[in-house]
Amino acid sequence: xxxMTTWTAVRVLRDRNAGLYLAGVVISGFGTSALWLASGVWxxxxxxxxxxxxxxxxxxxxxxxxxxxxxxxxxxxxxxPLLMGTNLLLTVLLLSLFTVDSPGDLWLLFTVLFVYGAxxxxxxxxxxxxxxxxxxxxxxxxxxxxxxxxxxxxxxxxPLAGAGVYAAYGGASVALLDAxxxxxxxxxxxxxxxxxxxxxxxxxxxxxxxxxxxRHLRAHPLLRALALGGGVTMLCAGFSGxxxxxxxxxxxxxxxxxxxxxAVQGAGSVATGLCSGPALxxxxxxxxxxxxxxxxxxxxxxxxxxSDPLALICSAAIGAGLPAVLIATLTSVQRETPDALLxxxxxxxxxVVFTPNVVGLAAxxxxxxxxxxxxxxxxxxxxxxxxxxxxxxxxxxxxxxxxRRPSAERE
Numbered sequence: 001x002x003x004m005t006t007w008t009a010v011r012v013l014r015d016r017n018a019g020l021y022l023a024g025v026v027i028s029g030f031g032t033s034a035l036w037l038a039s040g041v042w043x044x045x046x047x048x049x050x051x052x053x054x055x056x057x058x059x060x061x062x063x064x065x066x067x068x069x070x071x072x073x074x075x076x077x078x079x080x081p082l083l084m085g086t087n088l089l090l091t092v093l094l095l096s097l098f099t100v101d102s103p104g105d106l107w108l109l110f111t112v113l114f115v116y117g118a119x120x121x122x123x124x125x126x127x128x129x130x131x132x133x134x135x136x137x138x139x140x141x142x143x144x145x146x147x148x149x150x151x152x153x154x155x156x157x158x159p160l161a162g163a164g165v166y167a168a169y170g171g172a173s174v175a176l177l178d179a180x181x182x183x184x185x186x187x188x189x190x191x192x193x194x195x196x197x198x199x200x201x202x203x204x205x206x207x208x209x210x211x212x213x214x215r216h217l218r219a220h221p222l223l224r225a226l227a228l229g230g231g232v233t234m235l236c237a238g239f240s241g242x243x244x245x246x247x248x249x250x251x252x253x254x255x256x257x258x259x260x261x262x263a264v265q266g267a268g269s270v271a272t273g274l275c276s277g278p279a280l281x282x283x284x285x286x287x288x289x290x291x292x293x294x295x296x297x298x299x300x301x302x303x304x305x306x307s308d309p310l311a312l313i314c315s316a317a318i319g320a321g322l323p324a325v326l327i328a329t330l331t332s333v334q335r336e337t338p339d340a341l342l343x344x345x346x347x348x349x350x351x352v353v354f355t356p357n358v359v360g361l362a363a364x365x366x367x368x369x370x371x372x373x374x375x376x377x378x379x380x381x382x383x384x385x386x387x388x389x390x391x392x393x394x395x396x397x398x399x400x401x402x403x404r405r406p407s408a409e410r411e
Contacts, residue, residue, distance in 0.1 A: 074343025213344025238360025268319025292324020301381025
């Protein structure tokens, strides 16, 4: 498996467009991860309020609820100019944060974070659609796995860098760092060699255009199963994530030890990202996702046992298991969706999969104060096990090569 993984990684990096996309993901992902941490610390320093600091994450996540609407932009415009324009818009918005220096200015920070989240939904939809047309079809699973690896790798490094820049120069400097990464990512996207046709004029009313992606996702057995399985998984992951500080306390460590567990979890995600391409080809999307969820179920349940070595093993297993359903869902959406719908279906799938994570975080935070975390962890593990069994027991489903008619071609 190691030799196969290395060879597929080389194949992806040898593909010019795939390599450029990954470079853009690394660059912009570094800035986003840095800002994600620094914005909460910034609000906490200005107000002293944990609740307001938590609103930073909510502001960035809330636009995922409008995925079916925002995804229409990725189907009504050429995707490469849309990616570049979105990056430049965020660059300008981030520079406006230099005016934030008191609690009275926080409305601007929250507004920028909300627009940041909305632009991220559009960006991800356009990127997924363009990747599906510009990257060799046989490399999609490998590319999405390496994209996950790059994203998780940035989560290991960027928050530390963001914290250091914030401590030395303040929140506005982190915003400047993020703005610079978007400028660099724009230059990378400009170097992509793709030729896009102008999207066809929309047919039907605006409401029909928005719901078309929902209808496709709901009508396709494989995509529906993966999206629903991903949504339940992220609900449970959010619930489990809210209990991490209770787990750390049960181990007898200070809250900072959670950073160690998250770092180990990130390493597990990196490993799965590198192996996902061969695993998808060997197992198929449903079984790959189901095995990942099953691993996650065992790891979450075993976190109830107060043991340092076991806690580290469980963190690595959580990191390895969780990305499987996300990679399987995105790759299947790219392979099974007509190009004209790909932006909307990608954004809709993102809404179905990621919105429950916020609900899970809120529910876990509320229930951990009422019930012991050990019982909650075991119940969450059981729910994940049922999800894995349901997903793995269905028909695998075959990729339909004719489903997507690319509007972007390699030059």
